[in-house]
Amino acid sequence: MDNNKEKSNNNSINWKELEEKWKSRWKEEHLFEADYDNTNKKKYFITVAFPYPNSPQHIGHGRTYSLADVHARYMRMKGYNVLFPMGFHYTGTPILAMSKRVIAEDQDLIETFKNLYNVPENTIKSFTEPENIAKFFHNEIKLGMQDMGYSIDWRREFTTIDNLYSKFITWQFKTLAKKGLIVQGSHPVGWCPYDKNPVSQHDTIGDVEPEFSEYILIKFRLAENDVILPTATLRPETIFGVTNLWVNPDIEYLIIDVDNNTEQWIVTKEASIKLEFLNHRIKINKTIKGNELIGKFATDIIRNINIPILPAKFVKTDTGTGIVMSVPGHAPYDFQALIDLKKETNLLSFNIDLSQINPIKIIEIQYANSNDNILISSVEDAILKFEINNQSDLGLERATNDIYHLEYYQGKMLPNTGKYSGMDVQLAKEEIKNYLLATKNLAEIFYEFVNKPIKCRCGNECFVRVLNDQWFINYKDKEWKRQVHNYIDELSILPEDLRQEFHNVVDWLKERACARKSGLGTKLPWDHEWIIESLSDSVIYMAYYIISKFVNEEKYSMKKSLNNIDESFFDYILLGIGNVHDVAKKCNLSISISLIQEIRNEFIYFYPVDSRHSGRDLVPNHLSFFLFNHVAIFEKKFWPHQIVVNGSVLMEGKKMSKSIGNIIPLRTAIQEYGADTIRLAILISSELLQDADFSFDTARSIRLKLLEFYNISRHLLNSNFYNKISNSNLSLDESLYLDLSTKDYPLELEDRWLISKLQRLINNVTKSMETLRIREALHNILYVFDQDIHWYKKRINAKKRGNDNIVNKILVFCFSIRIKLLSPFAPFISEEIWNSLGNQSSLVSSKWPSVFNEKIDPLSEESDEFIKRLTFDILNIIKVTKKLPRKIYIYCSSSDKQKIYQKILKIITLTNERNFGNTMKELIQDPETSFAKKDPSFVKKTVEDILSESIESRNNRLKLSSFDEISIIKDSQNLISNEIESENIPIIIYSEEEKDKFDPKSKSRFSRPYKPAIYLE
């Protein structure tokens, strides 16, 4: 079956052998190694977020790295000295947590190691030591990257726990501290109570960045005994619209003593835990059922009124305090809960007149201008828009968001809000918040995750904790933020859509905890109890790739001097501070002056990073910190030039996850399909930000496509022509253009057409590559040009030129160019083919094809289009009349009509005139075309004809001094016959002007330039 066929096809390429051959050739020839170049060759420095070695890479990881590799290979072919290095990120707690689980003999983890990652059992035993885990997967990932053919300069590899790297991070932190950007204080962080450590994206299950919001806890009081009923809200300004409190009658609440018995509060058990993490001292007093609170009254001491406590099911134990202040006039949940309650009123056992409880409007929406698309302007509208039926409706979340945004940005406080009346909601919110917090017994601050639950990799649920005496990087610094905003405006960001997202992140970033009590990494220089965490020690490491080469290469013998290296070394290398003699002295003369200077020169040469690649999940943390830290530490000329962000990878349309079992290690996939196929299958399904969808069907069809390319090369090898080339030592490079333009080879129209189309291909692919529109580029290379080759073959067959030398030469040439274009994407098969075609040097160092504008041939392109349309029109007439004609008559337009056409084309293209009257006037004014007034209908149709053409085609036609339709048709007569599948029908061609033409139906007068009239007999 299909399977067998594929198997036998696949057998004709031994992928494994081919990959090994090229991997070792690249290595032997040092093709990926980049050094300082004193001839001033332009450099290009590409980096990707380095991997965290706690598992092997899977197909999903392959996307970012493959994309960066394609980019690196492309830039190399564009003539740049490309540096593409790689390091390994050991820092942090996850590896430590894993080794703890191995010690605890966690079967789930051990099974994963054994079955999913194929780790040998003895090796698993060694995983009780965290560094062994890192080393094992480090090696595994590196082999995978080599198998994928990534063009990495491995001489620069390092890990973040290397001795000198730690010194570098120490230097980074001292530099930040000198600038006042490290602060110690009390700030909220995501927290794992088990590990007793702050958590960030790297530490959480599913790699979720913990995000939390600041709530205002407003203290209502039980009217009967003053016990506090705290409610958490993001909208303190709505306090004037509170009509009641909600509690869930089925929940058990706690009555707790807070902060040494100064106050008694009623909250849920979950809330009391959260309060403890926010540094409140809590003692549980007793429990109380929600039911017992229903029907009682609470005092609002701000407005000094009593409001009833009512039941609502939407109130959850794990949200806020479990008690909600109800603002039905501005909160969709409250509005709906009130409606629900009024419906069930006969079931209620308390004695409150619900008809007295109605939404209170305290905010009015102001429309900035009348063009605003008014979808909703009130809670009632939102309830209708999202078709909400009850308080469990999922649409309430979105309704709440919509109302929140609308009122926040366009709301004004109404007169029933006292001194806040007339104020913008944004301002009122701030003022009311400050007023409430100024008095301790009115309100407090409360933090909660907005994307909960957040689970630590150790399996425990995380909380927001206010940490005292913790070390933070102060991303809240206003001046720092301002500089980063300005920088983002100048930075190249691909895709462009993300620019605003970066600005938003910069706006909301606050102090960030930068150290932990445990894990691998570098100690905080001034407080050795703390270890710098993983999203803080990985923001300027690209600079370290310059230094690591000198450490790794034996010939510099730097390893023995590492202990002597002092911070002045980094000051000099990275900032140019001090002088090289003093630096050498400070390092106890263990490094020579010339070596220090060499490192500095290489740094100046390669820095800044020209392109930084990463996945989208790193926008809110790593990529933004990367910008912040470069701005703080380096001179402006060393700030990175570009950020490239890509989306994630789905497996057969589904998210990859261990529970679905669809995680495929990269190396397993390569063994089965070959590296080129995997690279293309990951890259071809989407542009940058979209999710890529990896599927095995795509992989199989790509493998067949690559095999087809391979077979074409075998075919060309067997052709006589190929022997001629290889005998004469002709290179199959751009020199062929010169070769093809010699007078020995008179090119036919179709030859010029294909070469012209090839220029278009090169142009389109190059344009796509410049903005990394990879999918578009690949489609053009792999599929679109196939159609042109196919058509070319039809045209040469119609002329019986099958074995023509020129034809073969052109086909080899086009094929060679295509292989070059393909090579950054599928490097292995491309090298193999390129080499088999007689090219000695590797594609890695070959030149990216350039467009030869003089080879773009408007005449051949327009005549090809002309023939295609004419054939199509003839076929259409045959289809309508439902019988084959005896003869075909074609009438081409008169030279007068051509004159008018050319004049109108000029008017439209150069002056953009579209008005028929004006065009007619201009034609009549010109004595050359004044006769146009006799045939207004022709002029009108011609204007329509031209406007319906593509701009490219209009420009082409403008360039043509003449377009001899009759000889073009004669040249393609056989082709037209072939296309209508009858060689026996004579085709007779007339000019409209010919006196004795056969024209029984007077068709010729309908002919127009590029649109001959047709008569079928």
Ligand SMILES: [Zn+2]
């Ligand atoms: Zn944990």
